[in-house]
Amino acid sequence: QVQLVESGGGVVQPGRSLRLSCAASGITFSTYGMHWVRQAPGKGLEWVAFISYDGSNKYFADSVKGRFTISRDNSKNTLFLQMNSLRAEDTALYYCAKDYGSSSWYRGDFDYWGQGTLVTVSS
Amino acid sequence: EIVLTQSPATLSLSPGERASLSCRASQSVSNYLAWYQQKPGQAPRLLIYDASNRATGIPARFSGSGSGTDFTLTISSLEPEDFAVYYCQQRSHWPPLTFGGGTKVEIK
Numbered sequence: 594q595v596q597l598v599e600s601g602g603g604v605v606q607p608g609r610s611l612r613l614s615c616a617a618s619g620i621t622f623s624t625y626g627m628h629w630v631r632q633a634p635g636k637g638l639e640w641v642a643f644i645s646y647d648g649s650n651k652y653f654a655d656s657v658k659g660r661f662t663i664s665r666d667n668s669k670n671t672l673f674l675q676m677n678s679l680r681a682e683d684t685a686l687y688y689c690a691k692d693y694g695s696s697s698w699y700r701g702d703f704d705y706w707g708q709g710t711l712v713t714v715s716s
Numbered sequence: 717e718i719v720l721t722q723s724p725a726t727l728s729l730s731p732g733e734r735a736s737l738s739c740r741a742s743q744s745v746s747n748y749l750a751w752y753q754q755k756p757g758q759a760p761r762l763l764i765y766d767a768s769n770r771a772t773g774i775p776a777r778f779s780g781s782g783s784g785t786d787f788t789l790t791i792s793s794l795e796p797e798d799f800a801v802y803y804c805q806q807r808s809h810w811p812p813l814t815f816g817g818g819t820k821v822e823i824k
Binding site: 628637638639640643652653654655688693700701702703704706707708709 | 748750752754758759760761762765771772803805807810811812813814815816817818
């Protein structure tokens with residue numbers, strides 16, 4: 594079955610960096626676009642970033658543009674989110690999610706989600 | 717950016733009752749709208765895609781309707797496991813992808 598397992602969260606001071614990972618199994622990872630979606634404590638869902646199946650297309654929410662980067666290693670079935678210049682408002686549970694499309698086309702909705710990794714930005 | 721407004725914020729109903737959840741878009745999203753269910757401590761789960769199509773394994777009591785700017789998620793007869801938070805999400809104009817603020821369906 595499909596499994597997405599996030600890791601790399603933790604407590605970090607404002608202005609510092611953190612790198613999240615998402616290990617995928619049960620799918621042909623290299624054929625799917627992938628997203629990061631976050632959820633602040635007690636709040637709703639916020640889309641963060643997308644990367645196409647081959648890494649050639651990347652999109653970001655305005656709230657993280659210029660600070661976060663998304664990448665993937667298809668040889669290791671792993672998705673990454675590099676978060677720099679972290680702010681208190683980045684505190685959230687970060688989910689990786691598989692795009693419902695496939696191969697060279699992507700849809701922008703999410704059919705599988707991981708359980709999330711918690712990032713807390715605090716001094 | 718397309719803003720999605722969900723109403724009501726909270727819906728208090730009893731098991732067996734019918735639930736109707738609304739999602740309104742700030743501009744037309746055609747039928748490019750999805751619904752997700754989220755239970756406490758769990759990741760969201762895709763229920764409905766493209767406004768009216770049930771995702772794999774979703775029970776028939778869940779249905780979606782609407783197009784353009786007005787959408788409805790209907791649960792025909794609430795089961796105990798259906799009490800959760802529901803989010804709509806549009807993919808018509810992105811980036812960014814946007815979600816509604818959620819509707820909590822609670823036990824009356």
